[in-house]
Amino acid sequence: MSENTNDSKSRVISNEDYFAEVQRILREGKEVRIRIKGNSMLPFIKDGDTVLLRTYQGEPLVLGCNILAKDKNKFVFHRYVGKKNGQYILAGDGNLVLREYVGATDIIAIAYMHYPQTGGAAVDIDRNWARLRGLGWYHLRLIRRIVAKLKR
Numbered sequence: 001m002s003e004n005t006n007d008s009k010s011r012v013i014s015n016e017d018y019f020a021e022v023q024r025i026l027r028e029g030k031e032v033r034i035r036i037k038g039n040s041m042l043p044f045i046k047d048g049d050t051v052l053l054r055t056y057q058g059e060p061l062v063l064g065c066n067i068l069a070k071d072k073n074k075f076v077f078h079r080y081v082g083k084k085n086g087q088y089i090l091a092g093d094g095n096l097v098l099r100e101y102v103g104a105t106d107i108i109a110i111a112y113m114h115y116p117q118t119g120g121a122a123v124d125i126d127r128n129w130a131r132l133r134g135l136g137w138y139h140l141r142l143i144r145r146i147v148a149k150l151k152r
Contacts, residue, residue: 042060061107064134087102
């Protein structure tokens with residue numbers, strides 16, 4: 001019997017081990033497709049969707065791009081929404097308040113394709129329209145907070 005079997009069982013590994021492997025593959029110059037966990041990127045990227053990443057090599061970031069970074073020993077996949085005092089400001093599309101501040105050395109990768117788990121068409125999220133749409137959503141945070149409070 002072959003050692004390589006099509007075992008469809010899920011395996012659980014720590015985030016640290018998972019992202020260590022993601023970073024290793026990126027360092028080899030390859031692209032990596034990762035599954036998004038959580039709702040911080042709603043409404044554009046949903047829990048279970050996947051994104052295709054390429055290595056961040058220190059190039060200037062385009063406002064509104066989606067990046068994978070390490071913030072205070074945890075990995076985040078959020079949108080780049082600004083810069084302050086040399087720090088990049090990240091925010092999840094679904095977050096109404098929270099922002100992360102990271103340095104250039106904390107940025108691991110830039111996402112450029114989004115694959116909805118529903119099987120819909122792949123979305124090029126590194127295009128102007130996708131970035132502008134996300135930034136517009138970010139700048140509506142105050143209005144979104146007010147609406148959320150009124151709904152309670």
